[in-house]
Amino acid sequence: MACVYIPVQNSEEEVRVALDQLPRDASDILDILKAEQAPLDLWLMIAREYFKQGKLEQFRQILEEGSSPEIDDYYADVRYERIAILNALGAYYSYLGKIETKQREKEEHFILATQYYNKASRIDMHEPSTWVGKGQLLLAKGEVEQASAAFKIVLDGDRDNVPALLGQACVEFNRGRFSDSLELYKRALQVYPGCPAAVRLGIGLCRYKLGQFEKARQAFERVLQLDPENVEALVSLAIMDLRTNEAAGIRKGMLEMQRAFEIYPYCAMALNYLANHFFFTGQHFLVEQLTETALAVTNHGPTKAHSYYNLARSYHSKGDYDKAGVYYMASVKEVNKPHEFVFPYFGLGQVQLKLGDLKSALSNFEKVLEVYPDNCETLKVLGHIYVQLGQIDKGMEFMRKATKIDPRDAQAFLELGELLILSDTGAALDAFKTARILFKKGGQEAPIELLNNIGVLQFERGEFELAQQTFNEALGDGIWVTFIGDEKKSSASTIQFKDMKLFHDLESNGHHVEVPWDKVTVLFNLARLLEQLNKSGTASILYRLILFKYPDYIDAYLRLAAIAKAQNNVLLSIELVNDALKVNDKCSNALSMLGELELKNDDWVKAKETLRAASDATDGKDSYAILSLGNWNYFAAIRNEKRNPKLEATHLEKSKELYTKVLLQHPANLYAANGAGVVFAEKGHFDVSKDIFTQVQEAASGSVFVQMPDVWINLAHVYFAQGNFALAVKMYQNCLRKFYYNTDSQILLYLARTHYEAEQWQDCIKTLLRAIHLAPSNYTLRFDAGVAMQKFSASTLQKAKRTADEVRSTVAELQNAVRIFSQLSAASNLHIHGFDEKKIDTHVGYCNHLLSAAKVHLEAAEREEQQIRQRQELARQVAIAEEARRKAEEQRKYQLERRKQEDELKRVQQQEEHFRRVKEQWKSTQGSKRRERSDDEEGGTNEKRRRKGGKKRKKDKHSKSRYDTEETEADMMGEQEVEDEDVDYGEPKTQMNDDDAEENAQGLLAAAGLEDSDADDEPAAPSAASRRRRALSESDDDEPLERQSSPIRENSADLHESDGEIRDRDKTYRDDASDEEKQD
Amino acid sequence: MKLGGIKSVENAHDDSVWAVTWVPATQTRPPLLLTGSIDETVRIWRSDELVLERTNTGHSLGVVSVAAHPLGSIAASSSIDSFVRVFDIDSNATIATLEAPPSEVWQMRFDPKGAILAVAGGGSASVKLWDTSTWEIVATLSIPWPEGPGPKSTDKSGSKKFVLSVAWSPDGKRLACGSMDGTISVFDVPRAKFLHHLEGHFMPVRSLVYSPFDPRLLFSASDDAHVHMYDADGKGLIGSMSGHSSWVLSVDVSPDGAAIATGSSDKTVKLWDLSMRAAVQTMTNHSDQVWGLAFRPPGGDLRSGRLASVSDDKSISLYDYS
Incomplete structure (x- = not known):
């Protein structure tokens, strides 16, 4: 076991201190160190030992004692050790500051650290280790540039100073200059091959950032070889595995993450990734726990952003938009620039959109778009928001872009179509159709709404067949199929508009009458289409089917009412509208329709009230x-x-x-x-x-x-x-x-x-x-027809020149007019049209008068015609006589000739006979006698026949000549028109009469509906002004009918x-x- | 079942053709087609070539209805001036001129035996029955006024019970008439008694026809674009067929009773299969309203079915029905 020996002052003895048996109370050691005035490096060694054993308090106590002013005095000439002690303290406080999460204490730690380093600098301002320490401190404080300066000072003195190299590498890494950083790490490793695993971690991270994933992986693995418990390396490896996006990779990555978590449960990065994973597996409770822990342990902005984001996402997916919004916001706050971490902006945008804060959502999505200008989802959402904000054009622009970027995004086409509906239905239809094809290609079923929209657009464009197909596709299979297909059933049950028996019957027969809610609209539209195709029977059933399941569907009532109205069944229609009003008595559509129906029913006052109510129901909108x-x-x-x-x-x-x-x-x-x-x-x-x-x-x-x-x-x-x-x-x-x-x-x-x-x-x-x-049954029309005939006749008779034919047709028309008027007059007893009998009688009288006048004309015309005809007849007769004479002459001549011929023939015959007789006489038999007689008879008939033929021819000639004269007669009649003027007997009289009658007729006309419609339609027509006056003056006593x-x-x-x-x-x-x- | 176009005669009349009927064959001649027009003439055509046999004049104002006696010897034509002219088909000799003022004249039909001519009497709210031997009125079938306050119902559009159309049941015992307000009235002819109304239409019923086999089954064509099927005795509406996009002006039932044909203002002629109650065919020969159509009555050695339609476009179209 390693020991230190503290030399006893003024003796050769030493106190042996076993490093693994350091007393719990550092004061014991301190006393010894002080008493024996032990060299400072021993202090440092013991303090380090405490530190290694995790006894931070003792560590701090010894070092603080070792840097106290007495020590400074006493060891004034021992510079290096004093600096080392101060630096150790500085590093210690830097570290404390770095891991401290509370801002105030963090500050305090950093201040302390700075003080120690400064003190060290005062002892020797060129000491490299101090500068390295200062650099580290600055790095911890995030002051990258100053840190770099500090490291540079060291490296300028000694370009192989490993700690400075590492520090600088860290600086470069933070600056994002990963290749520079990598170089520095490499150099540190060359200079000091035995340096801790962390250096290789740095290399790995640099390589990762540079995209050299394999080399990065090797580096991380090497780190783990050296230090199997290195959490950072584990996490890094795990992230790399997760990024592979393969099931195996993800599983491996999660295992590594888990190990990292087990080794060190407070690594925010690992926590975030774990949370991320559990978010996707749906374990929201875990997500919250993990992220909350992560938030507690880290102070690193981006990591915190990530944690908040995870948390927000979890709430978002649970539908707790308020909380989600708060956390997204927190996440966004941690992110300095959207470029670094854009997802929370997206999430925030979504939540804001959901909560109706369109403006904020818009700005957030726009930030996302800055980062990912081609992101379809963002484009779509932006498009949607712009539309909501009323900037349709801008919205459309975004949608168009989205569809252009991803021409296989059915959803985008769908939304584009929805936008286009307002402005350009054709383009909308195209967009919808594309969406439908895309859905089909993707093996998805096209949404019902999409098909519905396509159907409606086709309907609007008049492509009824297509629309019907589309609606049917949207509806799919269901109870309605039985009604749409089977016209017999539908024809039988159209009888009652409110009859639901059909459906009850079906249900009691075990059929399931079901209409899914999402198909009601389509069903309604189909029914509407069927109406357009004149299949109102089937349409009526479908509407009733809707009402059977959804008795509150007002529009179905209204359409049923409209069908009834189209068939003029006003009472039923009113009943149906009232049914609709029972559902919602403020429904302006129903009220408007009711008003319309009441008008039709001639219920003016009621109609006005109803319409007012309709208008009020919508605040006059x-x-x-x-x-x-x-x-x-x-x-x-x-x-x-x-x-x-x-x-x-x-x-x-x-x-x-x-x-x-x-x-x-x-x-x-x-x-x-x-x-x-x-x-x-x-x-x-x-x-x-x-x-x-x-x-x-x-x-x-x-x-x-x-x-x-x-x-x-x-x-x-x-x-x-x-x-x-x-x-x-x-x-x-x-x-x-x-x-x-x-x-x-x-x-x-x-x-x-x-x-x-x-x-x-x-x-x-x-x-x-x-x-x-x-x-x-409109007798007014008859009356008008009578008036028109009368007027026609009057105007013809007024004409200066007219033919007998014209007059004749006038008479015919007058007779028609008289007949019409008398019929009306007769019918008026029945009170079926309401004309004033007297007035009709006036017309009858006038027409009869005209008729008699016309008869005079006619007589005159006919007399004239007669005369002409007589003249012609005379001429014709003369001609005929002439002709007859000529013919008689001819005949005579002819007959003369014929007689001559006959005589001749007879003579010849006689001669022949004579000759034959002579011959007979010669032969002299009885039979010859008989023969002779028959011969004689033959000759007689022959002659007769011939005479007959002649007569016929004569007759022919005669009739032909008559045709001729008729033709000429007609010609002459034509000419006669020209010289008609001399037929003006009685003209002055009738003229006057006509004038009179004209006035009268005008008045009467004004009375007759014809004039009236004028008064109604163009009251101020200059041309009609005078007439109108008359119309007005007379309209009081004249029928208002028209x-x-x-x-x-x-x-x-x-x-x-x-x-x-x-x-x-x-x-x-x-x-x-x-x-x-x-x-x- | 199917309709096949055989022949169309453009400009068959000088103006709109409003009425058509078939004259049954007699021993001496095949069936003829009779048409009436606003041009005030009645024309007789020989089937199938539609060769004009004769043009009858003598009406003033448009000819609105033509009817042929079941024996094929005489026919009647009527016009807006409310005269009915009864004439011999082969000689065109006028047999009688009928009028019954103030009743006007709309659709006419001979009864299946040929003893009576029924004439829809318009605003008189009645149907006049004329004896075809004496040409005297034998009965006036009046539609009773609806209950309730009388004077109020006198609309300005004239009587609500303005009678437009008539139809005889195949046994000749019932007569149905359609009116402007859409109601159909059914009469017992032998007893000259009003039976009941058939409701369902609310717009003018311009044409009616009984099924040739079922004396209860009645078809009606109305301006509401629907064709209704009624049980004429049981008062029930059996079915309603929609498909025309405008007024249905005329309806006739095929001799085999399996189909009906309708002519409409929407310019089409539709053939309806009664077993399916659906339109099986739509003919678009005409370019204007189809005012009348008629199936050729069966009889003699004629096997093939014929349908003729006439229109405002002045033309006649003839179809093969099979």
Whole structure:
């Protein structure tokens, strides 16, 4: 056993002190040392021994005694030992300061250490070991540059000073100059090959940092050979093994970590890594324990950051966002620059996002992005945040970048698609489709929401088949398949909109009627699509299926109500809407629809209340409700039967105000714009309204959900009011064809009115007939047709020149008119149309009068015609006589000739006969006689036949000539038109009469609905102004009937689709930590 | 079952064609097709080439309905001016001109035996029955006013019970008529008695037809784009078929009773398989509303089925039904 011998003063004796048997109380030794005035190196040796044995108190006591002022005095000339003692103390306090975690005590230790070193320097300011100690102290304090200066002083004196070399290596390492550091370590090792394992650890770390992992590993392993308990080497090796990212490597790494932990349980690094590991295995309790320990034992910023991060992550994944946020924040505080350790920023961002602090989250994610500019997750999250903050463009930019960087990230495409929906549905659809393909390629099932979105977009673009496929794919298998496939079942149960028996039956039959919550939206959208495809039966079942399982699904009620409404089943529709209101009596959609239905039911006051309620339910933010109110006011303005101009103006003003309000909220609201246009038109500002309508019309084309026939009609009204009849006609016709399958009698009425105004009587009448055919029970149309015929007739009779045919057709039309009016008159007893009987009688009377007038005309025309015909007849007869004479002559000649021929023939025959007779006589038999007789007969018939033929020919000729004369007659009639003027008997009289009648007719017309629709539609049309006045003056005693028929369909600011139309685009934003965390 | 286009005649009339019916074959001639148009004429066509046999004039205002006697010798045509003209098909001689003011005239049908001509009387809320030998009215089948306050129901759109369409049951004992408000009324003809309403439509019913085999089964076409199947005696709605995107203007049932055909404002003709209650075929020959269609009645040596449809596009289309 090693001993020290303390020489006894003034003697040859020595006190032997066994180093392993040092007394517990250092004072004993101290007494001896003092008493014997032992050399200082012995003091140092004993102190070191205490230190080695862990008896720090004794160590400190001896050294402090050894550096006391008395000693200084006494050993004043022993410089080196005194310095050594001071340096030892300095190093001791440096070490204390280094491991101390409490800031104040740490400071105190460092101060003490500094004092000792300074004292040592005062003894000899060139002593290298002092400088090395100072360097170490500065390093411990983190003052790297000064430390470097201290080491440099030493190395300048002795370039092989090992401690200084090591110190400098450490400095270089801290400065990040790993290759310089490596060189220094190497040199230290060369100079002093037996130096402790720690030097090799330094080499290993340098190599690791330089990326020379194999050499680093060798170095660490060498360290462990030399010192199997070297925790740092173990941890380093473990980290390297963990980094291999292979199962075997990780397992080995964890074993090493564990060993390190067992050897020294307070190595923060090991603790952190262990915590990290347990985080992934989900043992959160362990994570917290380990990290808390790590935090307690280390003062090293980055390590602490790591610990906090681990802790935060643990809480984050447990869903304790508040705590997670606190720890992330702590972690972030420990990190000086995001570049060093960026993960807590990400985590903090996530937590802040979760807690709704978008701005802070944004700044944190942006820091992450600075470090990793191409990180997809960060780009996506940033994109998402920007969108949330309303900076759509910026959000989109980030998303685009994310998809560009990783074109296989389905999630990114999905989110990009969701962003694009707002602006560019086509691009959105493309993005969604890409996402879907990516999901498929990855062997994953595409999320239902994604398919739903694709389906909806396809639906919107009118690709109904595709949309249906998509929805079906999203729905997969389920109870609904039985309804979608089987039309028979669906047709049978459409009968009752509220019938749930079907489902009860299915359930009692053992079927499981189940609708997963995440498929309800898709089911709803599919039903909506089926509606569009006219399969309202199946749609109705699907809606009911939804309601069967989810009786609070208001939109399903509303769609059912909409289907009922489309079938004109108003009462049922109202009932269904009320069901929806039972679920939520503040649902503005339901209230709006109810209002609409009440309007349809002619329940004005109630409708207004309901619409108000709808508007109030949304604090006046629901454009639909406001628009409806606007419409209500507009209707009220034009509906009033007595046309109170003041009231009208108020209502118009009010409706304009409401439309404007909507426009302010939503400048792109087509319906509001349309409404505003209508009000302008009502006030006579046709140019303004035309501009508005044209713009709305342009905007409205393109989506299957926007169907705005009204704007077409309004535009046509404006053209009409401006006298541009041709364009108006075209516009009405296009509208009819495009939106109504030509089934709207109301537009036909507008069309007829335009024709009427353009004096295209036949078109007008035809159009009215079509309208009657479409709406047989609308007697007003019949009345209008009668008026049109009457007007046509009157105008024809007024014409200066007309043919008998024209007059004849006039008479026919008049007869039709009379028939129509008399029918109406007869029907009026039945009170089925409500026309004023007297008025119809007036029309009948007038028509009859016209008819009689026309008869005079007709007679005149016919007389003229007759005369002409007589003249022609005469001429013809002359011609015929001539012809007959000629023919007779010819005949005579012919017959003469024939007789001659016959005579000749007879003569020849006679001669022949004679000759034969002579011959007979010669032969003289009985048979010959008989023969002779038959021959004779033959000749007779021959002749007869020939005569007959001649007669026939004559007849032919005769009939042909008659045709000829008829043709010429027709020609002459044509000519006669020109000289018709001389047929003006009685013209002055009828003319006057006509004028009279004209006035009368105009008045009557004003009465008849035709004129009325004018008054309604374009009140201030300059051309119609005078007529309108008349219309107004007469409208009091005239039937108000037509008014209802001209109600301007502008009503339509009625957004057909809002009937519970929703297009769900389910957003599922996933910011649960686990997803993104995986990339760590 | 299937429809195959055989022939289309463009510009068969000068303007929209509104009515069509088949005239059954007689001993001397094959079946003929009868069409009526807004151009105020009735035309007779020889099947299958659709050669125009004759053009009948004499109506003013559009021809809205044509009907042929089951024996094939006489036919009736009616127009908006509410005259019915009964004429001999082969000679075009007018047999009678019928009118019953103030009742107007819409759809007409001869009963299966040919003894009665039923005429839908529009706003008179009645169906007039004319004896086909004397051409006198034998009965007026009136739809009773609905209960409740009377005057309120007089809407400005005229009577709610405006009668548009009629149909005879195959045994001739029942008559159904469809009205503007969507209700269908069923009458017992021998007793001239109103039986009940069939509900389910709320928009005009423009065409009705009984199944040829089941005297209870009635099909109706309505502006609500649906075709309904009713048990006409049991008051029950059996089924509802949707598929047209606009008004269904006409419906006819195939002679074998297995299918119905519908014509619609959506310009299509659809063939429906009754066993599946689903549209199995959609014909798009026409370019405007299809106002009328009719299956050729069976009889004689005619094996093959024929369907004719007429449209606002002035054309007639003929299909093979198999």
